[in-house]
Amino acid sequence: MSYNSRFRRLTKGGLITSLLVASTLLVMSATLSSAHALALYSFTPTQQGLVKQDTLTTGDTSYWTFSGSAVLQGAPTTSSEDAQGLHLGIKAAVSGQWAGYYAVSPDTSAFLFHAVLTLPSTTISDTAPNAQFNTGLYVQTAPLPKINYVTCSGAVNFFGYYWGVWLASGNPNQATTITPLWFMWMNNQPLTRDCTIITNGNNLLKVYLDGTLVFSSTTMNLNIPPPFDSFLEVQTTSAAQMLSSTYTDYYATTSGTVTVASAPLSSRVTIEDTSGKVLASAQTDSNGNAVLNVEKLHMPLQGYIRSYGLDLLGGSVMTATTSSPVTIWGGDSYAATLGPSLSPGSTASAPTNAPSSSAGTSSGPLSADTVTPTAGQSLSSASATLPTQISPTASPDALGVTDVVTTTTIDRAGLVTQPSSVVDFPTLSL
Numbered sequence: 001m002s003y004n005s006r007f008r009r010l011t012k013g014g015l016i017t018s019l020l021v022a023s024t025l026l027v028m029s030a031t032l033s034s035a036h037a038l039a040l041y042s043f044t045p046t047q048q049g050l051v052k053q054d055t056l057t058t059g060d061t062s063y064w065t066f067s068g069s070a071v072l073q074g075a076p077t078t079s080s081e082d083a084q085g086l087h088l089g090i091k092a093a094v095s096g097q098w099a100g101y102y103a104v105s106p107d108t109s110a111f112l113f114h115a116v117l118t119l120p121s122t123t124i125s126d127t128a129p130n131a132q133f134n135t136g137l138y139v140q141t142a143p144l145p146k147i148n149y150v151t152c153s154g155a156v157n158f159f160g161y162y163w164g165v166w167l168a169s170g171n172p173n174q175a176t177t178i179t180p181l182w183f184m185w186m187n188n189q190p191l192t193r194d195c196t197i198i199t200n201g202n203n204l205l206k207v208y209l210d211g212t213l214v215f216s217s218t219t220m221n222l223n224i225p226p227p228f229d230s231f232l233e234v235q236t237t238s239a240a241q242m243l244s245s246t247y248t249d250y251y252a253t254t255s256g257t258v259t260v261a262s263a264p265l266s267s268r269v270t271i272e273d274t275s276g277k278v279l280a281s282a283q284t285d286s287n288g289n290a291v292l293n294v295e296k297l298h299m300p301l302q303g304y305i306r307s308y309g310l311d312l313l314g315g316s317v318m319t320a321t322t323s324s325p326v327t328i329w330g331g332d333s334y335a336a337t338l339g340p341s342l343s344p345g346s347t348a349s350a351p352t353n354a355p356s357s358s359a360g361t362s363s364g365p366l367s368a369d370t371v372t373p374t375a376g377q378s379l380s381s382a383s384a385t386l387p388t389q390i391s392p393t394a395s396p397d398a399l400g401v402t403d404v405v406t407t408t409t410i411d412r413a414g415l416v417t418q419p420s421s422v423v424d425f426p427t428l429s430l
Contacts, residue, residue, distance in 0.1 A: 041320035041336045043260065043305045049331015050300075051110040053251040056086040064103035068233065075099040076242060085118070088135075088234045089244035095128050095237065102233035103247075107142045110252030111200060112295060112330050113230050118192040118246040119154045122161055126240035132157045133238060135245035137195050138231035141224040145172045148224045149231075152195035152207055160186045163193055165207045165215050169223060182207070182214045194249075198256050198295055201226045206256075211296050254331030256295025260305065261335040263288045264319040267307040274303055274325050294330050301328040307336070 054063055059081050070077050070090055078089035079101075090101045115137045124133060136153025147170040154163045164183040168175040196208040201224040207215040232247045258280070260269045269290040270281040279301055282290040294301060304322050311317040320336045 041264065041307075041338060043263075043307075043320055043322045043334040044337055045326070045332065046261070046335050047259075047331070047333035048329070049253045049255060049258075049333075050329040051108055051252045051254060051331075052105070053300075056081060056115075056248045056250055057083050061086070061103070064105065064232075066101070066103050068099070068101035070099040070101045073097070073099055075101075077101040078242065078244065079103070085116075085246040085248040086232065087244050087246050088232065089242050090133075090234045090236050091242045092236050092239040095239040096130055098235060098237055100233055100235040102138075102231045104232075105230045105252075107227040107229060108252055109227060110230075110254060111226070111228075112196065112198045112253045112256050113137060113139050113228075113250075114194075114196045114252070114299070115232060115250045116192060116194050116248045117152075117154060117232075119156050119161055120191075120243055120245065121156060122186075122191065123158055124156055124238060124241065124243065125158070126238040127158050128238065128240065131236075131238040131240065133234070133236040133243040135234050135247075136231075137197065137247075138233060139197050139199060139224070139228050140231060141201065142227045142229045143225055144223075146170055146223075147172070147175045148222075149175070150197060150199060150205060150207075150222070150224065152193075152197055152209065154191075154193060161189075161191070162186065163189055163209065167205075167220075167222070181205075194298070196256075196295065199224065199228075201228065206295065208296050211298070213296065251299060251329075253299065253329050256293060256330045258292045258294055258305070258328060258330065259333045260284075260290045260292070260307070261288065261333065263290060263307045263336045264309055267309050267319055268316075269305070269307045271301060271328060272304045272306060273301070279303065288336070294328070299329050302326075303328065305334055 052063065061079075061081050066079055068077070068090075069075075070093070073093045075093040076089075076091040078087070080087050086103065088101055088103065090099055092099045117135050117137060119135060120133070124131065132155055134153050134155035136151040138149045138151040138153075140147065140149035147168065149168050151166050151168070152163075153166065154161060162183060162185045165181040167179040167181055168177065170176040190210075194208075194210045198204070198206040198208075199222065201222055203220050203222065204218050205215065205220055205222060206213065206217075230250075230252060232250070234243070234245045236243055258271065260282075263269055263284050265284060265286070265288050267284045267288070267290075268281055269284060269292060271279045271292055271294065273279055279297060280292040280294050282292045284290045284307070290307075303325050305326065305328070306321040307319050308316045309319045322334075
């Protein structure tokens with residue numbers, strides 16, 4: 001056999017070998033892209049963010065304490081819980097005199113509070129001057145002997161209804177100053193609203209209605225130091241009829257974010273539902289840590305926590321995952337640990353760094369996001385009386401006067417859509 005023949009045969013053999021290698025790589029790639037792929041790293045929980053969950057539909061109200069100014073005034077009240085929710089009812093003892101009745105939580109370490117509130121109707125039949133009813137979720141300071149709080153609330157009178165966000169401060173017996181932060185008069189709003197309040201009690205306040213951010217500020221002077229008490233409260237000045245509100249789906253968490261530590265470097269971390277839809281995502285920092293914002297989403301989330309990097313061809317490849325769908329709350333923390341996890345619908349690849357147990361996590365509400373939510377409306381454009389009091393009492397031994405007569409300026413920096421004028425509560429005239 002000549003040298004040239006041997007050379008040509010070797011060249012042909014090398015070509016065949018190359019084709020076989022390429023074919024093997026393609027088969028491996030197809031295998032890794034199949035319905036079940038093996039990720040080299042697993043995400044495991046390291047911290048729980050849930051402080052309290054109460055569907056308010058079980059009939060068990062032992063978590064809550066029921067009281068209010070109505071008790072001292074002898075005003076009629078009702079409370080019950082069934083499959084439709086927690087029902088609080090109230091009727092003023094004297095027409096025009098505010099009476100309140102509430103369910104209050106114990107002191108809590110939470111910074112995010114959520115509940116669904118329902119107004120009884122679009123109007124009330126009482127035509128007496130200043131006859132009104134309101135319902136709200138309140139977050140109030142526990143350590144200070146003051147009625148300092150923020151509320152997401154709705155109210156109704158003879159002419160119509162509205163929803164709003166309010167900040168209040170006061171003394172041990174009453175709120176003396178109310179600051180309206182966001183307001184919308186009717187405008188075909190639903191009578192049932194999903195409300196989320198996030199605050200650190202110092203400078204940060206964010207409020208969502210039905211998953212839409214209506215107020216956000218990180219430069220406030222709230223003077224509502226934690227721990228907080230949360231109130232579900234009804235209030236009225238109407239002595240003509242018993243009015244009630246229904247509450248469901250209460251939960252409180254330590255923050256509105258989920259933190260992931262020690263993920264492969266340069267990864268994109270996602271929370272995905274069981275169908276693979278991405279609910280939240282964030283890029284890892286230089287230490288492999290990521291913070292995913294879930295505050296506007298209804299909790300708990302059900303799904304996977306995963307991370308993705310780039311393969312050699314520039315495509316996306318899964319590097320870590322939870323082994324199965326998990327229940328996710330704001331404030332939860334996860335860390336990547338070495339060990340394969342079967343995950344449907346994703347490819348696998350070796351991560352670009354080793355996990356580190358020293359990575360830090362964050363559990364408190366930190367910063368406000370920039371969004372474009374539904375526009376609000378000026379209070380002064382409403383054609384009917386707005387309540388001059390929205391204030392839960394601080395404790396059963398400090399009940400009594402809860403009327404508020406002072407209104408201060410709007411925190412315009414936090415308004416997602418700024419009202420057109422400074423608020424002045426009008427007087428109802430029939």
